[in-house]
Amino acid sequence: MLEARNLRKSFGQLTATDDVSLEFGREAGELVFIVGPNGAGKTTLVNLLTGYLSPDEGSVVMDDQDITDMSPDERVHAGLARSFQVVRVFEDMTVRENVRTVVLARQKKTRSMFSLADRHEEVEATVQDLLEKFRLEDVADAVAEELPHGDRKLLDVAMSFGLDPNYLLLDEPTSGVSTREKEYVIETIVEVSKAEGVTTVTIEHDMDIVTEYADRLIALHQGAVHGEGTPQMLETDDELRSLLLGVEA
Amino acid sequence: MSPGLVDRDGETHVRVIQGLVLSKRRFAGLLLGVVFLFAVPDLVRVAQALDISFFQLGVIHRGLVFGFAAVGLNLLLRHTELVSFGHAAFFGTGAYTAAVTAVYLDVTSLLILLLLATAIGTVMAGIIGALSLRHTGLYFALLTLAFGQLLYAIALGQSALGGSDGMPVRPGEANEPLLLGQSLGDAYGIILYYITAIIVLVGLLVMWRIVNSPFRYALDAIGQDRTRAEFIGLPVRRYVWVAFVISGVYGGVAGGLFAVFRQYVTPAGTLYFLQSGDILYMAILGGFKTLLGPLVGGVLLVVLEFVGRSVTPYFEFLTGAVLVILVFGFPEGIVGSIGEDGVFRRALARGKRGAADLRENPSVAGDWARRIGGGLRRQIDESLTTLRVIVFGVS
Numbered sequence: 107m108l109e110a111r112n113l114r115k116s117f118g119q120l121t122a123t124d125d126v127s128l129e130f131g132r133e134a135g136e137l138v139f140i141v142g143p144n145g146a147g148k149t150t151l152v153n154l155l156t157g158y159l160s161p162d163e164g165s166v167v168m169d170d171q172d173i174t175d176m177s178p179d180e181r182v183h184a185g186l187a188r189s190f191q192v193v194r195v196f197e198d199m200t201v202r203e204n205v206r207t208v209v210l211a212r213q214k215k216t217r218s219m220f221s222l223a224d225r226h227e228e229v230e231a232t233v234q235d236l237l238e239k240f241r242l243e244d245v246a247d248a249v250a251e252e253l254p255h256g257d258r259k260l261l262d263v264a265m266s267f268g269l270d271p272n273y274l275l276l277d278e279p280t281s282g283v284s285t286r287e288k289e290y291v292i293e294t295i296v297e298v299s300k301a302e303g304v305t306t307v308t309i310e311h312d313m314d315i316v317t318e319y320a321d322r323l324i325a326l327h328q329g330a331v332h333g334e335g336t337p338q339m340l341e342t343d344d345e346l347r348s349l350l351l352g353v354e355a
Numbered sequence: 356m357s358p359g360l361v362d363r364d365g366e367t368h369v370r371v372i373q374g375l376v377l378s379k380r381r382f383a384g385l386l387l388g389v390v391f392l393f394a395v396p397d398l399v400r401v402a403q404a405l406d407i408s409f410f411q412l413g414v415i416h417r418g419l420v421f422g423f424a425a426v427g428l429n430l431l432l433r434h435t436e437l438v439s440f441g442h443a444a445f446f447g448t449g450a451y452t453a454a455v456t457a458v459y460l461d462v463t464s465l466l467i468l469l470l471l472a473t474a475i476g477t478v479m480a481g482i483i484g485a486l487s488l489r490h491t492g493l494y495f496a497l498l499t500l501a502f503g504q505l506l507y508a509i510a511l512g513q514s515a516l517g518g519s520d521g522m523p524v525r526p527g528e529a530n531e532p533l534l535l536g537q538s539l540g541d542a543y544g545i546i547l548y549y550i551t552a553i554i555v556l557v558g559l560l561v562m563w564r565i566v567n568s569p570f571r572y573a574l575d576a577i578g579q580d581r582t583r584a585e586f587i588g589l590p591v592r593r594y595v596w597v598a599f600v601i602s603g604v605y606g607g608v609a610g611g612l613f614a615v616f617r618q619y620v621t622p623a624g625t626l627y628f629l630q631s632g633d634i635l636y637m638a639i640l641g642g643f644k645t646l647l648g649p650l651v652g653g654v655l656l657v658v659l660e661f662v663g664r665s666v667t668p669y670f671e672f673l674t675g676a677v678l679v680i681l682v683f684g685f686p687e688g689i690v691g692s693i694g695e696d697g698v699f700r701r702a703l704a705r706g707k708r709g710a711a712d713l714r715e716n717p718s719v720a721g722d723w724a725r726r727i728g729g730g731l732r733r734q735i736d737e738s739l740t741t742l743r744v745i746v747f748g749v750s
Contacts, residue, residue, distance in 0.1 A: 156586070158586075177590070178585045179585050179586075179587075179588045179589055179591070182586065182587060183588050187586070194582065194583040194586075195580075196575065196576050198579055199575065199576075203572070207572045207576050207587065210569040210573070211576070211584075211588045212587070214588075216569045216570055216572060216573035216589065216594070217569075218568055218570060219564070219570040220565070220568055221568055221569065222373070222374040222567055222568065223567060223569045223571065223572055225374070265587065269587060269588065
């Protein structure tokens with residue numbers, strides 16, 4: 107289980123995360139969605155959990171191990187991966203090279219200086235498997251920066267899954283993606299998460315997606331936890347509806 | 356898998372070693388290059404007979420030695436996209452190590468001098484790398500420059516190192532270092548050239564393995580997006596440090612070779628920051644996106660300087676003008692421009708297509724004029740970006 111324990115983070119006068127305590131992955135493969143209006147502290151929370159930011163107070167615990175002081179790369183090898191709100195792939199590499207880099211890094215094969223990169227059979231098998239799962243085989247030899255936005259998002263997510271995580275934090279994986287591609291992206295994420303038992307924590311603004319796919323929902327507001335529960339709370343919690351949708355309570 | 360012929364896409368290719376499979380044309384080019392490398396001492400005599408002044412053993416040798424240092428620097432430049440302005444530090448450390456060991460410790464063995472130069476150059480790269488890699492971009496470039504100048508100042512101020520006059524690399528009673536205990540006499544220069552050629556070939560082969568290894572994938576990832584690289588599990592600074600040290604190994608070897616070849620080292624000729632600039636220039640001149648480019652750039656720059664000196668006292672103007680032309684017209688460098696995706700092949704293909712279009716429909720000429728205008732603007736933008744990378748280390 108991945109836990110945030112009394113996390114607090116301020117930027118000057120602004121408290122972005124205010125005494126947040128949460129648990130993720132009470133069961134393997136849980137799909138948790140984080141919702142909240144702009145400025146609620148969603149991305150800051152993901153940044154604190156993954157080591158992009160250090161908390162002012164509180165701790166991050168993964169599988170009973172305190173990982174608060176671990177560097178991001180150490181957290182990856184401990185089983186925690188993330189994607190970013192803005193697509194971050196290696197732009198000059200092809201899709202296949204992007205995925206290969208990730209798998210080589212995760213298996214610590216990037217330490218090898220004298221073996222040939224494309225001759226590691228088990229790595230190549232994993233790369234091929236990921237390309238198929240995320241339906242990227244057709245564009246495998248295309249350079250990442252030339253891909254359409256939807257494919258770039260998929261590649262970004264495929265790379266995160268390529269890290270073989272137990273916990274995966276996705277920051278708005280469907281942002282900027284067309285309505286038709288959105289379904290495709292989120293369905294692929296759900297399918298692979300469930301199949302591989304990866305606990306996935308996703309920041310999402312599209313409430314239709316949240317309602318359809320979330321096992322559990324966490325709502326943040328002004329840096330604090332507003333509430334958590336099933337997606338039904340979107341219908342029953344008038345205050346939350348008001349915050350998220352601008353609907354009068 | 357042993358060397359031999361292999362079939363690829365219906366065409367016969369040549370496997371040189373495992374993983375290195377070349378088309379017949381490229382293999383012929385490689386073979387020609389190796390033959391040329393070892394034929395230089397003989398070709399020099401032909402050049403003398405033909406009164407070609409720049410084709411001298413000393414000039415080509417010097418170019419190879421500096422080019423070898425540029426091959427090392429290129430690992431950082433091409434893959435981690437870090438611009439180091441302090442590569443002369445490792446070169447100079449290697450050179451001074453050979454000199455000090457020969458003069459003060461009376462070590463006569465050429466091979467031991469080279470080994471020690473490599474070792475101490477590498478240690479220096481380890482120290483400077485650990486301190487400089489706390490920063491990236493402009494500050495990294497400035498720190499490498501500063502450490503290089505620090506070593507230059509030490510060499511300049513120490514009378515034991517000969518100050519600005521420098522010091523010889525002549526061990527004890529021997530006139531020059533010995534190879535396997537034997538004095539090489541008049542053959543010293545030529546045999547040393549062959550040793551350099553062998554070291555350069557082995558160094559290129561090692562670098563080829565490195566840039567085709569998983570390690571290179573890590574460096575590329577770091578160069579393209581440092582943050583993302585960290586979040587795929589790469590301890591970024593450690594990887595860049597290792598790359599920095601490897602590039603230092605090449606610098607140390609080159610410095611050692613330079614010392615035993617010239618048999619004299621000076622602060623200005625080895626440690627001065629302009630030498631760092633030259634090494635960087637060599638990589639860009641030859642094509643920093645290629646393996647061979649920096650070596651070719653090394654030889655060409657040294658030849659260019661030699662020719663420039665004989666033509667005008669303002670020879671730096673000549674090298675400066677070449678750099679400007681290069682950045683604007685051939686940012687991929689010489690080897691990069693003649694490669695399969697290079698500017699020359701692209702221009703040739705475009706020319707052929709254009710001629711065919713023009714024959715079919717002469718009115719396309721108007722579209723071309725507009726396109727050339729737009730292309731020129733883009734070219735200027737790209738060139739300015741390249742210049743920014745070269746000068747400031749940031750894009």
